[in-house]
Amino acid sequence: MTRALRIAAALLILALGAMWGAALIVRQPGEGLGAAFARLLGNAPPPSAGGVALPAGVAIGGPFSLVDGDGRPVTEADLRGRLALVFFGFTFCPDVCPTELQAIGQAMDLLxxxxxxxxxxxxxxxxxxxxxxxxxxxxxxxHPSITGLTGTSAQVSAAARAFRVYYAKVTPPGASDYLMDHSAFIYLLGRDGSLRALFRPGATPEEMAATIRANLG
Incomplete structure (x- = not known):
């Protein structure tokens, strides 16, 4: 990872940490942390470049061009009109990706x-x-509602940049194949494509469902 990427990743971590810390402080009795975070975003500065203005001027979300499981092109425009839950990972992931995707599926069932x-x-x-x-x-x-997207290395890189996602190929000591080290936030986008909430790794389906309901109106 280059020095610029390390700096960008550090800035994003600091920004997200500040927002989650603020959500913890302002959380009301009985309110989930995800819902408190969404409420904070509702009071955030106006969005720019398709994302919510986060601390340190970090915006999340933007154009991408990928393909779905049937090879059909999918862009950010195809997510408009409904809320979208976006998660970056890989199919050979041994732990985090299955856990987060299972939580997304359970949240969808709760809705x-x-x-x-x-x-x-x-x-x-x-x-x-x-x-x-x-x-x-x-x-x-x-879950049958989840759409899987992939693309060329350049297309994936562009999508990851739009969402400030860190990823890198790593080969554990003694392993015969590589894994992908990557950030694991789940992004909730509004109907207009703007960022409405970020769910930390390990967020419960109940937290996600509550925040989604608040944004469905």
């Missing part, structure tokens, strides 16, 4: 009929191995 207003999206950061067919089969293991 009941209102889940029709939400589109969950999984974006692979491992284009070398994650073909459209593989991504399609993988997300089907967690």
């Amino acid at each position: 009941g009929p209102r889940a029709e207003g939400v589109r969950p999206v999984f974006i692979s950061v491992d284009p070398e191995r994650d073909t459209p067919a593989r991504v399609k089969d993988y997300v089907a293991l967690f």
Whole structure:
């Protein structure tokens, strides 16, 4: 990872940490941390470049061009009109990705009929191995509503930059194959594509469902 990427990742971590810390402080009795975070975002400065203005001027969200499991092109414009849950990972992920995707699927079930207003999206950061067919089969293991996206290395890199996602190929000592080290936030986008909330790794389905309901109106 280059020095510039390390600095960008550090700034993002600091910004997100500040927002989550503020959400913890202002959280009301009985209110989930995710809901408190969403409430803070509602009072944030006006969005720019398709994202919410976060501390330190970090904006999240923007243009991307990928393909779904059937090879059809998908861009950020295709997510408009409904809320979107966006998560970056890879199909060979041994722990974090299955856990987060399972939580997304459970949150969708908790929403009941209102889940029709939400589109969950999984974006692979491992284009070398994650073909459209593989991504399609993988997300089907967690929930039928999840759309899996992948693309060329350049397309994936552009999508990751838009969402300030860190990822890097790593080979653990003694391993015969590589893994992908990556950030693991889940992004909730509004109907206009703007960022409405960020769920930390390990957020519960109940937290996600509560924040989604608040943004469905």
